[in-house]
Amino acid sequence: MSPDADAAPVLQGIEPSQYPRLTVPRRAGPDPRFLRNSWYVVMFSSELEAGQLMHRTILNEPIVFYRKEKGGIAAYTDRCPHRSVPLSMGKLCPGDRVQCIYHGLEFGPDGQCVNNPHGTGNIIDALHLRSFPVVEKHTLIWIWMGDKPADPDNIPDYSCLDDRPELHVTRPGYLNVKAHYTLVVDNLLDLSHINYTHAGILGNADAVKAEVDITQEGDVVTASRNSTDTETPGILKMMAPDLPRGSLWNSISWYAPSNLLLQFGMSADGESKESGTGYYAIHFLTPETERTTHYHYTASRYNVLTDDEANREMRDLIYKMRTFAFADQDVPIIEAQQIALDQASEEVEQALLNVDAGPNRYLRVLDKLLREEGS
Ligand code: FES
Ligand SMILES: [Fe+2]
The missing domain is CATH 3.90.380.10 (Naphthalene 1,2-dioxygenase Alpha Subunit; Chain A, domain 1)
Structure with missing residues (x-):
């Protein structure tokens, strides 16, 4: 292969004709662009234990994860809509609810606020949080960060993690x-x-x-x-x-x-x-x-x-x-x-x-x- 074969680079939306053929312009400082409609690994399945609240920041978004009582994983914004306290600091209650550690708002596994213990108990729209599709596949927990439909069939094939002896x-x-x-x-x-x-x-x-x-x-x-x-x-x-x-x-x-x-x-x-x-x-x-x-x-x-x-x-x-x-x-x-x-x-x-x-x-x-x- 010659030195410049396949070398025409595309970075940061700059056309190849705009820079010398044998160099690549690399952005000074971090690139803020993330692909959102895509599956990302959150953690290995073995890391998330039942009854545990776990925090991960993914694509700059704080997210709380926990296992639901009847299977599946809840994942939603880990920032209380009241005073921004991470919900992962709170308590996991029966019925897949998380109670905020600060003033006791409660959230269901879909990120919806289900209990406001204060005043009339009114639950306004601003108390609901964004939730994210999550699946377990190939011994991993995957999250979909975009708005398009999340299809687990689009997760790459890592079946080499599923089908062989543990010692391998x-x-x-x-x-x-x-x-x-x-x-x-x-x-x-x-x-x-x-x-x-x-x-x-x-x-x-x-x-x-x-x-x-x-x-x-x-x-x-x-x-x-x-x-x-x-x-x-x-x-x-x-x-x-x-x-x-x-x-x-x-x-x-x-x-x-x-x-x-x-x-x-x-x-x-x-x-x-x-x-x-x-x-x-x-x-x-x-x-x-x-x-x-x-x-x-x-x-x-x-x-x-x-x-x-x-x-x-x-x-x-x-x-x-x-x-x-x-x-x-x-x-x-x-x-x-x-x-x-x-x-x-x-x-x-x-x-x-x-x-x-x-x-x-x-x-x-x-x-x-x-x-x-x-x-
Ligand atoms: S910060 Fe969560 S209820 Fe106040
Ligand atoms: Fe290396």
């Missing part, structure tokens, strides 16, 4: 990243950084020359980078102890606006990807604000070749190694990028390399979707 799926991980969510998506769709930032753990220098291949189906963008006769990265050596070298497979798909699925594995040279072993690396990015991001992650192994005893230990090790790679290697870089962009007084021209084809393609699709929504 690592425990849930969470980081709060102090950066705009697109900087984290850039990082994940850019498979080339693995060989530098995560050298030895997730990649090696001998894969640097491998081609990056970009495909797009509808709005789903996939970046692949495969190499043969490659040293097996550290984390895969545990899963494929008899394969010190071979074909390394990296293929990551982006589902708008910010959910990703990476297939990462090794096989013997000349053999298919499926004949080897590895894992699906799963990344969910949900904007909290313009400069903070909820980052949920886990991993699900495929074609497991090791026994249960080894898998028990490996389950924990995979979690720890990936958490180290993200928390100690990626996040400091991404947060420093955000600071550097914030320090710029005007748009920054970023030079393009051929490895940027993946990030550029998804940014183009995201820009199109934002425009369709009127952002």
Whole structure:
């Protein structure tokens, strides 16, 4: 692929003809635009216990979550319409009601005020709160933030979290990243950084020359980078102890606006990807604000070749190694990028390399979707 192939960037509504072909203007400061008609991960299902009120800020909106007595999850604005106290500080009462801790207004699971203990008890329209569609799927809680109908069938397929033994799926991980969510998506769709930032753990220098291949189906963008006769990265050596070298497979798909699925594995040279072993690396990015991001992650192994005893230990090790790679290697870089962009007084021209084809393609699709929504 030539350096400028697929490089025509689209950012912040600026036409490619308006800036030099081999640079990308990046907004100074955080981009305030969020795609609203979309499913976002709130948390793993296991994090929300019955009888508990939980707060999450999503797309700048404070939201309270709790499980309803007969199944399903309530989600509505976590700001009392009286004096703006978070309702998540209040009490969950029988009948799926939340009582505000300050003056006792009560709200039902649809955000409607159902009891005003003061004066005549009049309930005016201004006491009702906005609620949000929420579903549980693939061991996760998803929220729909837009006004269009919410169709759970549009949640990307993460069935690799549902259909395999517990020992093959690592425990849930969470980081709060102090950066705009697109900087984290850039990082994940850019498979080339693995060989530098995560050298030895997730990649090696001998894969640097491998081609990056970009495909797009509808709005789903996939970046692949495969190499043969490659040293097996550290984390895969545990899963494929008899394969010190071979074909390394990296293929990551982006589902708008910010959910990703990476297939990462090794096989013997000349053999298919499926004949080897590895894992699906799963990344969910949900904007909290313009400069903070909820980052949920886990991993699900495929074609497991090791026994249960080894898998028990490996389950924990995979979690720890990936958490180290993200928390100690990626996040400091991404947060420093955000600071550097914030320090710029005007748009920054970023030079393009051929490895940027993946990030550029998804940014183009995201820009199109934002425009369709009127952002
Ligand atoms: S602040 Fe909630 S009832 Fe007054
Ligand atoms: Fe990384």
